Amino acid sequence: MxxxxxxEYGDENFTGAVELAQTAYLDNYEHLETPLGQLDPxxxxxxxxxxxxxxxxxxxxxxxxxxxxxxxxxxxxxxAAAQQPFDRDVASPFSLRTALSYSIPLxxxxxx
Numbered sequence: 001m002x003x004x005x006x007x008e009y010g011d012e013n014f015t016g017a018v019e020l021a022q023t024a025y026l027d028n029y030e031h032l033e034t035p036l037g038q039l040d041p042x043x044x045x046x047x048x049x050x051x052x053x054x055x056x057x058x059x060x061x062x063x064x065x066x067x068x069x070x071x072x073x074x075x076x077x078x079x080a081a082a083q084q085p086f087d088r089d090v091a092s093p094f095s096l097r098t099a100l101s102y103s104i105p106l107x108x109x110x111x112x
Contacts, residue, residue: 017056
């Protein structure tokens, strides 16, 4: 959904972009906070802040599209880091990046 938010942002549909960013957080990250918080509370907080607050603020202040794209790339890096605790926990079949892959893909194919 964040990729769609960036597309909407590029089309100057700022309200739609904010709504999509909020939906990406609520539908795809919020329910993952508890397991991530148990394994790495600091990473949980940093990822949550970036997804919810930084993206919404960036859209509302109408930063350049390239900066929004970079922010989403940063989110992808945080999600990769967030996956590491689950990878170390061999008993956990949980895949954070897989769970979010439908909402936060890399943007190299759409926005360059």
